[in-house]
Amino acid sequence: DVTGNRSDGRKGDLVATDARHVLHPWADLSALGRPESLIVCEADGVEVVDSSGRRYLDAIGGMWCVTVGYGRRELVDAMRAQAQKMPYFTPFGDISNAPATELAATLAALAPGDLNRVHFTTCGSTAVESAVRIAHLYFASRGMPEKRHVLSRVDAYHGSTFLAASLSGKEADRTRFQYESRWVHHLASPGYDPDTSSVSADQRLRELVEGMKRTITEIGPEKVACFIAEPILASGGVLVPPPGYHEATRELCRRYDILYISDEVVSGFGRLGHFFASEVRFGIVPDLLVTAKGLTSGYQPLGAVLISDRIADSLVAGADPAKPVFSNGFTYSGHPVACATALANIDVMERDDICGHVRDVGPYFIDRLRELRTSPIVYAVRGDHLMACVECQVPGEVGPTPRNQALAQRVDAYCEEAGLLVRPYENLCILSPPLVITRADIDRIVNILADALARAEQDLRAGRGC
């Protein structure tokens, strides 16, 4: 059955129990209770194994996060050693733990500019929320509490806590939940694809920058606290802005005294070939930088906000003398086991030059994927190094229409049948494999995708579904 139902072979007790008791993140509520989950039980290298023993090449990288691959002894040893030595103690107030302190210094050394102060959180969403709260505190500390509006972008994804979900700008993600709309604004989606766009990159850049300037002016610069941006929009569909976009938006932020928050939850930790992409790839040093996911290679949950010395100094200078407390942080901020894992992860990345490897295989990955554009049901192939997506279409029909989504789901199902996991999202197949993939793994991914596309196209021609 290629319509999304899991094969019988997998319908063991675990699948039934899962269907009965678990509400998955981003679950399809119309399918809640149906025994269809893939229960992943084991993993090694770039592969995962499900509850019925089937192996898959993981082209999702867990969820953009498993960067050094599965089964890394160094990370597991670090986790075990730290759990045995000191599994947890409060990070609140003036208390820390050795791995958190050491990791903060390591991150400061890896980060661009004067991003030297680290506030640990538990994941990407809490890091995003904390970054925006820091922007609010910064302006309040300078006597400007009304400077609290936040600029994000259509198609952005920043997480799923209340504020992070409000900052996210993907139309399909806006459901019957509540969202903050009084002081959160979404600028135009900045994706630019020379293959499919009818305007030049320069023209698109001008429109985007003018649009941002207009929105700032309409709100009033004295009310805008910060702008948050993923260097390349990840879950929104691997949308790459036109060249010069980041420098231009950074410059507008500087001009209007708006803090620039770079959300490197996906782009950081090697996915684009560097520990952080903001400066090396896009020429900007943000005021605040958010990281998570690849920070621990997904082996432990952890997030962090990197804060510039300028902002940190200002928070101190402008603190309320009656209440000089930085009232933000979590029980598991800077969790010792997670921080020890991150340190081991960074050691492996440096020792094995994983960023260099990504710079080597990344262009091959994108070039090979671009060969798939010859398929009539591929609208576009976008990406940069090891973040990419294949956008599917019923010929002549553009965008996430129901038919295009059904087509992409079919491609995903055929990939899964052939032992490849890609991430289905609307009419996209998103790819973010572990950074250690080889050229042979890439060939396997592309070959399976090519077959899946051919089969889905035959179905379409034969009028079978879609």
Ligand code: PLP
């Ligand atoms: N920011 C970006 C760019 C993301 O892609 C994500 C998650 O996919 C988040 C933030 C939220 O991270 P988390 O799911 O760890 O809360």
